[in-house]
Amino acid sequence: MSPLSRSPVLVAVIGAGGVGACFLEQLAYVAKQPEFNYLHLCYLAIIDKAFYTKDYSPIDIDNALTVLEKDGFELPSLQQIIDHLGAAPHKVVVVDNTSSQAIAEAYPQFLSKGISIITPNKKAFSGTYQLWQDISSAAKTGEAYVYHESTVGAGLPVISTLTDLILAGDEITRIEGVFSGTMSYLFNSFSPVDTSHKSGKWSSEVKKAKELGYTEPDPRDDLNGLDVARKLTILSRVAGLPIESATSFPIKSLIPRELESVSTAGDFLEQLPRFDDEMEDLKIEAQKADKVLRFVGTIDVATKKLNVGLEQVPKSSPIAQLTGSDNIISLYTKRYGSRPLIVQGAGAGGPVTAMGVIGDLFKVLARVK
Numbered sequence: 001m002s003p004l005s006r007s008p009v010l011v012a013v014i015g016a017g018g019v020g021a022c023f024l025e026q027l028a029y030v031a032k033q034p035e036f037n038y039l040h041l042c043y044l045a046i047i048d049k050a051f052y053t054k055d056y057s058p059i060d061i062d063n064a065l066t067v068l069e070k071d072g073f074e075l076p077s078l079q080q081i082i083d084h085l086g087a088a089p090h091k092v093v094v095v096d097n098t099s100s101q102a103i104a105e106a107y108p109q110f111l112s113k114g115i116s117i118i119t120p121n122k123k124a125f126s127g128t129y130q131l132w133q134d135i136s137s138a139a140k141t142g143e144a145y146v147y148h149e150s151t152v153g154a155g156l157p158v159i160s161t162l163t164d165l166i167l168a169g170d171e172i173t174r175i176e177g178v179f180s181g182t183m184s185y186l187f188n189s190f191s192p193v194d195t196s197h198k199s200g201k202w203s204s205e206v207k208k209a210k211e212l213g214y215t216e217p218d219p220r221d222d223l224n225g226l227d228v229a230r231k232l233t234i235l236s237r238v239a240g241l242p243i244e245s246a247t248s249f250p251i252k253s254l255i256p257r258e259l260e261s262v263s264t265a266g267d268f269l270e271q272l273p274r275f276d277d278e279m280e281d282l283k284i285e286a287q288k289a290d291k292v293l294r295f296v297g298t299i300d301v302a303t304k305k306l307n308v309g310l311e312q313v314p315k316s317s318p319i320a321q322l323t324g325s326d327n328i329i330s331l332y333t334k335r336y337g338s339r340p341l342i343v344q345g346a347g348a349g350g351p352v353t354a355m356g357v358i359g360d361l362f363k364v365l366a367r368v369k
Contacts, residue, residue: 008090009368010056011361012043012081012115015097016065019120019150020046022354023097028061030358036365042092043085044068050075056088078106086113091368095357096121105131108138111146116368118360120150120353125237126230126246132237145364150356152179152231153347157359158329161343162238165333172239174332174340175299179231181325181348182222183295185214188322191283191293193315202279203272210269214325218265223254225308228297232306236299243306252309254295286312292320318342 016024024044031039040058044051044065049072051059059067076084085092094110096103096119104124107117108131124131125148139146152158165172178184190205199205206223209215215222229246236243243249255268256275262268286293291312296319298307313319322328327347330340346352 006038008038008040010040010042010088010090010092012085013095014045016046019350019353020097022350023357024064026354026358031061082109085115093364108134111138111144112142114142114144116145116364118147118357120357122151122230125151126233129242129244145367147360147363149360150353151234153327155352155356156343156345156347158343159238171334172301175235177329178319178327179228179297182214184322185209185325187294193292193320201276203276207269220255225251225253228308232297232299239301241304249306294319
């Protein structure tokens, strides 16, 4: 079927800030290409309002946010959204650019109605194992598709590469790497390979990372290691391990126990210098062994053990050689032996994350009839 005669595919975008805004910009470009002129934006929503028409008329993508701001109305319930999109005359792809738990838990309902899903939202795929199974079952029942490449490495092809290895019959033995752009930046600065590079105190590096926008508004949301644990959970499940949840294995948080219950991010940063000596001692200990500190996530597929925490790594290792806020994921397999397949690059940021979501859209379009 030629692009000109292909039936429309409707795109429903939930979440238009940050990654969502970048996605709309990239979608506008894609939809202008002749081979994708059948893509129509039919629904757009942010946290407190939505815009769509009862007859699924296309929304001008270039001006969608302006239209939403000017003519948007009260946000419908999730069930109303599912019913509306489920009754569409053409195939529908939902783009969930939020981090909403409620929307994630509704994925099986969307999928069972034949609505495909692409998303950077980790909640559905790192939540309970039952939800993971329900999503898979619903996709089969509804003959719909779900892709979530950006849940692990933003625009990096981590999940797709791992999936291709498995489909080709390779045996995954181990996955390890630096999965957090925040942690990458912090330790590349605090514990550099080049010791002539003057690093600041641990608390100063954390404050600087926050000021530069590398951390969450509350840095504890990065330092607790849970974001890395969610990514490991997702990759483990893709590799076939029935991991129950992102909290069912060891996570070595970098938040001092005394500061876990501090009420605000400001109070946390104010008190963090009390613990600079502890981090400095860990760095010096690593230097004496000709190593550096890195926050590493590891999956041992054979033993089904996962681990997240601070490790000493040799200066010559790819993990130690990272720069800036890059991520690196090493996939060890039977065929690759002791030399892993390595995926490395920017693992955070709106434009690259949105590009990963667009890549998933292409995958769905290649499969829908």
